[in-house]
Amino acid sequence: MLVYLTTMSCVGIVSSMPAKLLFDRRVSLSEQEFVELVLWQVPEPVQGSQHLFKYRMAFVVKGVCVLRYDNEAGKGDHKHINSKECPYAFTCPNQLVADFLEDVMRWRHDNRHTRCALA
Numbered sequence: 001m002l003v004y005l006t007t008m009s010c011v012g013i014v015s016s017m018p019a020k021l022l023f024d025r026r027v028s029l030s031e032q033e034f035v036e037l038v039l040w041q042v043p044e045p046v047q048g049s050q051h052l053f054k055y056r057m058a059f060v061v062k063g064v065c066v067l068r069y070d071n072e073a074g075k076g077d078h079k080h081i082n083s084k085e086c087p088y089a090f091t092c093p094n095q096l097v098a099d100f101l102e103d104v105m106r107w108r109h110d111n112r113h114t115r116c117a118l119a
Contacts, residue, residue: 019043019054022093032062035104039093048076051090057100059107067107069100079103 019040026036040054049071059067068080069088077090081103090096 022053029104029108033060033108035059035101037097037100039096046071046076047073049090053090053093053096055093055096057096059100059104067100067103069096069103081107 019042022039022041024038026034028034035058037057038055042052042054045051046054054071056070057068058065065080066082069078070080071077071090077088078085079088079100088099
């Protein structure tokens with residue numbers, strides 16, 4: 001009878017804690033450029049990540065996403081610069097935002113002549 005009162009090894013625990021939106025901001029940098037920053041705190045790490053945050057941060061120029069940081073399930077933390085994808089070493093949300101904005105500033109600086117020529 002005791003065997004029916006113990007938890008079986010196949011029983012799982014489902015968290016009822018929903019993801020908590022920490023911020024969702026879209027900021028225009030010019031008529032043709034904007035950044036979008038979205039961050040959630042999640043009850044369990046996204047597959048491939050070791051922390052309790054889900055995020056996407058994008059820099060869009062003339063309708064094209066030229067820089068993006070995200071941690072989609074299965075891929076973990078990474079960033080896209082134009083068409084190149086590379087790993088990103090997440091430490092904390094504040095550093096994530098600082099790193100992203102630094103890359104945005106670097107991209108804008110490196111491409112300022114291209115942006116002016118195409119404008």
